Amino acid sequence: MDLNILFMTCPCCIVVVELELTRLNIQFTKVVCGMAYLTFEISDEQYDELNMKLQKYKLKLTKNEDDIIADKICLVIIEMIRDNKEKINENYSDYIANKMHYSYDHLATIYKRSRSDTIMHFIILTKTEQAKIMLTNGDVSMDDIAHYLHYSSTSHFSKQFKKGSGYSPRDYQRLFHLN
Numbered sequence: 420m421d422l423n424i425l426f427m428t429c430p431c432c433i434v435v436v437e438l439e440l441t442r443l444n445i446q447f448t449k450v451v452c453g454m455a456y457l458t459f460e461i462s463d464e465q466y467d468e469l470n471m472k473l474q475k476y477k478l479k480l481t482k483n484e485d486d487i488i489a490d491k492i493c494l495v496i497i498e499m500i501r502d503n504k505e506k507i508n509e510n511y512s513d514y515i516a517n518k519m520h521y522s523y524d525h526l527a528t529i530y531k532r533s534r535s536d537t538i539m540h541f542i543i544l545t546k547t548e549q550a551k552i553m554l555t556n557g558d559v560s561m562d563d564i565a566h567y568l569h570y571s572s573t574s575h576f577s578k579q580f581k582k583g584s585g586y587s588p589r590d591y592q593r594l595f596h597l598n
Contacts, residue, residue, distance in 0.1 A: 420457040420459065420460045420461065421454055421455070421456055421457070422454065422455040422457060422466075422469075422480055423453065423454060423480065423481050423482065423486075423487045423490075424436060424453060424454065424455060424473065424478055424479070424480055424481075425453075425478065425479045425480075425481050425486055425487075425490045426477055426478050426479060426490070426493075427452045427453050427478060427490075427494075428452065428493070428494070428497055429452075432452065432476070432478060433450050433451065433452065435473070435476050435478065436450045436455055436473065436478065437450050439469060439472045439473060440455060440457075440469070442472075443465060443468060443469055443472070445457060445461055445465060445469065446458035446459060452494055453487075453490055453491065453494060466480065483533075485529050485532050485533040486533050488519075488521075488526070488529050488530075488533070489529060489530045489533035489534050491519065492515060492519065492526055492529075492530050492538060492541075493541060495514075495515055495518045495519060496511075496515065496538070496541055496542055496545055497545055499511070499514060499515075499518075500542070500545045500546055500549050500568065501545075501549055511538075511539075511542055512527075512538075515538065526538065543579055543582070543583050544583055546568045546579065546583070547579070547580055547583030547584050549568060550564055550568060550576070550580055550588065551584065551591065553567070554588055554591055554592045554595065555592075555595050557592075557596070561573050561576065561577070561588055561589075564576060564588070576588070
């Protein structure tokens with residue numbers, strides 16, 4: 420049996436799911452972002468109990484196909500932004516469509532229906548969060564961050580960062596270094 424788990428975005432989420440499965444004596448073969456592969460079927464009661472435990476960590480079990488696809492879109496975006504150090508030679512919509520093997524319009528419709536938001540907004544939020552991490556490391560220049568996150572210019576990066584965080588990149592850096 421496979422369980423679909425929403426909002427798993429990092430290795431810590433995998434550890435949390437493994438821990439909760441173990442605590443509930445649910446045998447599994449593997450846990451990856453978005454999925455837990457179980458050895459045996461579980462009862463509805465076990466499913467509900469696991470879901471309740473995972474919700475404490477802002478994770479959620481689902482059987483809804485739109486939610487599963489929307490979550491996979493998020494994982495593609497996170498991978499694209501966090502892990503892809505080379506410049507992407509296509510626009511984001513084409514990249515996501517190619518990775519997901521669906522048209523972008525179809526994916527955007529599913530995402531909007533599931534999350535009541537747009538894919539582009541999630542991309543901006545994810546880029547802002549990655550920029551925050553990079554800004555707290557004083558060794559990285561604004562130009563390098565803009566380039567790494569595939570912005571056309573440092574000015575464009577600064578505008579998007581302020582829109583997403585409420586702070587200019589420099590103000591955010593100063594705030595972080597004061598605390």
